[in-house]
Amino acid sequence: MLGSMPFRRGAKQTAAEPGPDEAPADEAAPGPGEAAPRRRLTWRRALGAGLLLMAAAAGAAYLEKDRIAPEVADGLRATIGDERTARVESWFFALEDRVQKVKYRLLGGETTPFATEEVRVAYVAKEPPRTVVVWAGKRGLDSAPNPDAFLPVPMTFPATRQLRPNPEPGEGAWTTAGLPRTSPTDPLMAKTFFRPDPSRPYALVGVLLVDSRRVRLHMVAGTVDPGGSRGVKGPGVIPKEDIGKLVAAWNGGFKGDHGNFGMVAHGLEFQRLRNGLATVCTKKDGTFVMGEYGRDLAWDPATMDACRQNAVLLVDRGEVSKRTAEGNDTWGYVQVNSAEFITWRSAIGVTKEGHLLVAAGNSLSAETLAKALWAAGAEYAMQLDINSPYVLTALFFPQPDGTVKPERFMEAMPDSPGRFLRVQERDFMYLVLDESRYR
Numbered sequence: 001m002l003g004s005m006p007f008r009r010g011a012k013q014t015a016a017e018p019g020p021d022e023a024p025a026d027e028a029a030p031g032p033g034e035a036a037p038r039r040r041l042t043w044r045r046a047l048g049a050g051l052l053l054m055a056a057a058a059g060a061a062y063l064e065k066d067r068i069a070p071e072v073a074d075g076l077r078a079t080i081g082d083e084r085t086a087r088v089e090s091w092f093f094a095l096e097d098r099v100q101k102v103k104y105r106l107l108g109g110e111t112t113p114f115a116t117e118e119v120r121v122a123y124v125a126k127e128p129p130r131t132v133v134v135w136a137g138k139r140g141l142d143s144a145p146n147p148d149a150f151l152p153v154p155m156t157f158p159a160t161r162q163l164r165p166n167p168e169p170g171e172g173a174w175t176t177a178g179l180p181r182t183s184p185t186d187p188l189m190a191k192t193f194f195r196p197d198p199s200r201p202y203a204l205v206g207v208l209l210v211d212s213r214r215v216r217l218h219m220v221a222g223t224v225d226p227g228g229s230r231g232v233k234g235p236g237v238i239p240k241e242d243i244g245k246l247v248a249a250w251n252g253g254f255k256g257d258h259g260n261f262g263m264v265a266h267g268l269e270f271q272r273l274r275n276g277l278a279t280v281c282t283k284k285d286g287t288f289v290m291g292e293y294g295r296d297l298a299w300d301p302a303t304m305d306a307c308r309q310n311a312v313l314l315v316d317r318g319e320v321s322k323r324t325a326e327g328n329d330t331w332g333y334v335q336v337n338s339a340e341f342i343t344w345r346s347a348i349g350v351t352k353e354g355h356l357l358v359a360a361g362n363s364l365s366a367e368t369l370a371k372a373l374w375a376a377g378a379e380y381a382m383q384l385d386i387n388s389p390y391v392l393t394a395l396f397f398p399q400p401d402g403t404v405k406p407e408r409f410m411e412a413m414p415d416s417p418g419r420f421l422r423v424q425e426r427d428f429m430y431l432v433l434d435e436s437r438y439r
Contacts, residue, residue, distance in 0.1 A: 158377030
């Protein structure tokens with residue numbers, strides 16, 4: 001159509017068409033003092049702008065990966081299925097592991113998971129003075145015993161093993177610094193860290209040691225997991241009467257359908273307990289036991305309060321389990337071997353003396369996590385959940401007004417430590433101060 005063609009009266013027509021970067025023929029060249037006309041958007045510029053936007057979006061997504069990962073994973077499972085989602089996760093973890101290695105070579109990394117510039121002042125309530133009763137004998141007062149003889153023996157820290165020929169300062173050494181309700185002379189808790197993977201010196205496992213005589217372990221089933229698929233929902237919340245006595249809390253195990261690992265709590269069965277699995281159980285007398293279900297322990301409704309299973313033992317009878325190298329028939333619910341995922345992992349264990357160990361760290365396989373627990377003195381240990389959105393250990397510092405202040409156990413842990421004070425969809429565990437057995 002002629003009406004659609006540009007035409008200006010008096011313009012000189014030429015047969016040559018303008019090049020991609022040339023001004024159109026009907027535009028006159030700018031005269032002296034005149035501004036040059038704007039160049040039109042070319043495909044090269046559009047492509048460059050698109051690539052910049054994609055890079056910016058990818059960078060923003062990476063920075064927010066810990067926040068959006070659960071929603072993305074659940075969305076993928078709903079659309080492409082569990083098996084394909086696990087495959088995508090394996091690719092992502094492999095890529096992230098390469099990024100971490102390059103980043104460490106170029107920029108270095110942290111040498112301790114507890115580094116902080118903040119000076120923490122902890123409030124510790126003063127205990128009432130002890131009363132010593134001396135009974136009078138027939139011949140006057142009997143010789144009064146030493147009052148300190150009535151005090152319980154403080155927790156003895158387990159001997160640790162070095163995993164590296166060149167340990168970092170503090171690596172494998174127990175310390176009470178920065179922990180609530182504890183001091184060097186009265187150690188309710190202690191902590192240390194290990195670097196269990198020589199090929200990944202930035203992989204840091206923080207280990208928390210707790211005097212099991214002075215605390216009570218509780219398990220809470222989430223409102224969705226692990227029993228939601230069976231129509232069995234848990235409370236997902238810490239009872240109000242336990243808040244003021246909180247010492248620590250951490251994530252539970254895998255989702256209910258991801259292995260169907262057993263859980264019994266609150267008088268309900270969320271998933272059936274099965275033989276051969278790593279299991280921790282709390283008892284009604286305030287103690288807990290850990291081992292392989294069917295071999296070391298079994299459910300006893302008369303004495304037990306709750307049990308949670310997750311995969312197989314990491315440390316079994318004081319040795320790193322050879323099963324850490326087995327395929328995913330052992331460690332999950334899909335063909336992809338999640339034991340080899342290099343990602344955040346968490347675990348709990350028990351020392352030979354019966355004290356509790358809580359561990360977590362970045363860039364770990366099941367085997368390297370097991371080595372860290374073994375180095376910390378674990379007699380038994382079991383993995384809990386994996387991946388950074390889920391792995392979290394919170395410490396609770398008592399305040400003068402009777403409340404508690406939550407803080408992360410390790411600086412790099414994602415999410416807010418206060419999440420355990422809210423209703424949770426997934427199961428978790430927590431400790432309260434209970435010294436009724438501390439004699």
